[in-house]
Amino acid sequence: MSLLVTGSIGIDTVITPFGVSENCLGGSAIYFSMAASFFTPVRLVGVVGADCPFNLHKIFEGRNVDLRGLEVRQLAKTFRWKGSYHNTMSEAITENLELNVLTEEPPKLPDEFKDSKFVFLANTAPALQMELLKQVDSPAFAAADTMNCWIDGRPDDLRQLLAKIDCLVINAEEARALASQSNLAKAAEQILQMGPRILVIKKGESGSLLCAKDGARFALPAYLTTEVKDPTGAGDSFAGAMMGRLAEVGKSDFATLKEAIGYGTVAASFTISDFSLEGWKPISRSDIDARLKKLKELTSF
């Protein structure tokens, strides 16, 4: 089934103990689309400025990513982020942030994308996420990401969005902040009362948690790997593979969600193995499936 993603496209500079990647391609929609494209055709909606040095058609060559929702805004500048990771790389330190075009009006959804069934609204102001969601005719499964600045700064907008989506994908600190509850199991219960049927909590190197309003729970460790160079985009590619898998099978029951979370975990492991999208260059769908099998072996008892 069709999968739509709305999110950022950025020019990143990333510093990790393993090197520096200057002015590389980043942004939530990019990482999401790359991972999702191994499962299903992806419709990308995003906006860059005239200064954007990347040819996305070339970058997604051979991958089924529909770029008709990509807007190049002539008088605007592309979103830029500079960040660094230290020690265990569990936390990104933002060294410079230029929102640029992201503070302007969001891109419009092309008419051809309005029949999308699976929708992912990557992190941005919840009011904008809502505006984008309203442009989709009848989504079967709409998911969104958010972050602390909206949880603290736009709680009412966020609550309205939560009432309209099927699934929220956030990290553990965000879940705790959203529920004002330090116990993660309790926080999950409270968030599910705010609207979404499904909550996915990303915990980085500690894995992820899948929670359903009906009480079902699934906990999955991260894929254990010695190859970690740059954690940037791990969460977005996790969401990409998860949503890609759901769209591929056209379902969102708990068993399908569990497997989709597994694919998300695998996708994150490829992303963090190198800077930007480099880790994805040698990857085929069979590599993804092979690693999912290894993940199952790693976690079954």
Place this chain on the structure above:
Amino acid sequence: MSLLVTGSIGIDTVITPFGVSENCLGGSAIYFSMAASFFTPVRLVGVVGADCPFNLHKIFEGRNVDLRGLEVRQLAKTFRWKGSYHNTMSEAITENLELNVLTEEPPKLPDEFKDSKFVFLANTAPALQMELLKQVDSPAFAAADTMNCWIDGRPDDLRQLLAKIDCLVINAEEARALASQSNLAKAAEQILQMGPRILVIKKGESGSLLCAKDGARFALPAYLTTEVKDPTGAGDSFAGAMMGRLAEVGKSDFATLKEAIGYGTVAASFTISDFSLEGWKPISRSDIDARLKKLKELTSF
């Protein structure tokens, strides 16, 4: 098979967001023995001072814990620890530490305990752990815990111990410190080269990792629970149930170890549900097995 534990017995004062427990029973050997006793008879070796207010015979009444290795040293004072936990309770802050009798000569192993087959040396100076281990005739599976002060302060003693034990049980930060390696998968490989056949890495709320020298790996999330009042003793009861299960079946192959880690995870969840040993009061073996089943459901896909 027989299971021996050497470790601390303490008078704890613990402060968490859920209350204060003053002068309660604590110490690694206590938490270990309680959890292990649901699987196999336990032989406890530890020392307290004349000021110890606890009747351990009464506390372990009905549990198969052999206290012939308990020494009450008349001129000494019992180990005391005061600690607090805040926010997500992921870290204990030591507010007061009185090692007291733990700085003196360790207790002697009773002759009746020398034929023990499964041995756990809870955290203390590695030279003392080695001394205790030497008193056991022919252990089948010897495991030890350690902590940062010995990793940094007694590296040579620790290396000698690592060459003699079958299994090291430590937390993630300790593993990183011991290997001088921030990537946990790489750190595990390096530690296994130092001697032990098995490494168990405890990650608190993020679960645990089982690593074998032959390359086998197993990752397990923590048991998801809304009932968390006091994390003290979680790691020791994890080790207790793990070793208890191994001794119960008399094996230490990887499949048995995986299940033992599962039992350790379950035991930790009972310990953290209340202060001191309170969480264990209503528990029977069938409760433990029922929760292991739930843990398998939580993690299987």
